[in-house]
Amino acid sequence: MIISSKDNSELEELRIRYLGKSGQLAELSKEFKGLSPDQRKDIGLLFNDVKTAIQNAIDSSKFSTLTSQPLAADPSLPGINPPLGHLHPVTYAIEEINRIFTQIGFTRVRYPEADWDWYAFGSLNFPADHPARDDWETFFIDVPSHPKLGNIVLTPHTSNGQVREMERLKNSPPVRMINIAKCYRRQSDVSHTVMFHQFEGLVIDKDINISHLKGTIDYFVKSFFGPNRISRLRPYHFQFTEPSFEVDISCDLCHGQGCRLCKEGWLELGGSGMVHPNVLKAGKIDPEKYSGFAFGWGVERTFMMKSGVKIDDLRLLYSNDIRFLNQF
Numbered sequence: 058m059i060i061s062s063k064d065n066s067e068l069e070e071l072r073i074r075y076l077g078k079s080g081q082l083a084e085l086s087k088e089f090k091g092l093s094p095d096q097r098k099d100i101g102l103l104f105n106d107v108k109t110a111i112q113n114a115i116d117s118s119k120f121s122t123l124t125s126q127p128l129a130a131d132p133s134l135p136g137i138n139p140p141l142g143h144l145h146p147v148t149y150a151i152e153e154i155n156r157i158f159t160q161i162g163f164t165r166v167r168y169p170e171a172d173w174d175w176y177a178f179g180s181l182n183f184p185a186d187h188p189a190r191d192d193w194e195t196f197f198i199d200v201p202s203h204p205k206l207g208n209i210v211l212t213p214h215t216s217n218g219q220v221r222e223m224e225r226l227k228n229s230p231p232v233r234m235i236n237i238a239k240c241y242r243r244q245s246d247v248s249h250t251v252m253f254h255q256f257e258g259l260v261i262d263k264d265i266n267i268s269h270l271k272g273t274i275d276y277f278v279k280s281f282f283g284p285n286r287i288s289r290l291r292p293y294h295f296q297f298t299e300p301s302f303e304v305d306i307s308c309d310l311c312h313g314q315g316c317r318l319c320k321e322g323w324l325e326l327g328g329s330g331m332v333h334p335n336v337l338k339a340g341k342i343d344p345e346k347y348s349g350f351a352f353g354w355g356v357e358r359t360f361m362m363k364s365g366v367k368i369d370d371l372r373l374l375y376s377n378d379i380r381f382l383n384q385f
């Protein structure tokens with residue numbers, strides 16, 4: 058890159074000024090008269106070198122102006138810092154949830170996002186065509202169904218991992234699974250997105266009872282939300298647990314007053330309960346010998362209810378607006 062290049066008329070001026078008949082070098086050479094022959098010889102050699110150097114500098118500048126572009130950038134300006142990205146807030150939440158559960162002996166697993174009806178519903182004690190299936194607003198994939206496993210669906214919950222995990226462990230407890238995955242339902246409003254994440258816990262062993270479920274939930278709530286948030290279990294109904302509960306946590310946005318997001322001061326995180334004997338049977342585990350508990354919560358809701366994170370529309374998380382995401 059040529060930092061300064063001059064046009065030809067400027068170069069001609071320079072040549073005349075330094076190398077011309079009455080130029081500065083010619084003026085200088087007049088002073089050689091008073092020198093001895095030896096001195097004149099030495100200074101003459103130096104003089105010629107200087108003359109050649111000036112001539113070369115002018116010539117190379119002339120060449121440059123013909124072949125090079127003028128300077129396009131100022132190399133003395135400070136550089137542009139490339140913007141540094143970070144992980145999506147939901148990815149951070151998943152990492153933290155994973156850390157909390159692996160600390161108490163759960164193993165993180167993943168199962169297919171497009172799965173057979175059998176794993177998403179059938180094995181979870183949903184008879185074919187049972188109306189309870191409607192709550193899962195399921196997307197069906199348009200491919201031929203399997204004679205035993207049924208249709209392929211986009212997993213509407215992470216509970217599809219329950220019987221798959223029992224099979225992975227060759228139907229022999231103990232089971233301590235944490236399945237964190239994408240889920241899909243035909244829903245979109247301030248507290249729902251079509252794609253969202255759930256984390257599903259499943260514990261099966263001898264003598265597992267409700268106090269283990271309660272203790273695990275309390276441990277998680279304390280670790281993730283801090284000591285100031287309260288959780289509660291509300292009796293509910295799920296096909297795959299008996300008894301079943303919904304887990305609520307006090308809303309951080311309005312501190313229990315009721316707002317656009319939570320309405321009544323509590324936000325539903327998801328379900329839980331004691332694993333239904335029919336689900337254990339579907340996983341070829343004897344319900345007379347073993348019992349278990351399970352829970353499945355939304356990652357986005359869980360993240361939103363975390364202290365200091367105030368989002369009043371869940372859809373913002375997936376709107377790809379960098380101004381929103383940069384806040385985390």
Ligand code: DAH
Nearest residue numbers: 214216328329330351352353
């Ligand atoms: N799969 C349920 C849902 O998506 C949540 C759930 C409820 C998971 C009870 C569980 C459970 O493991 O025991 O709404």
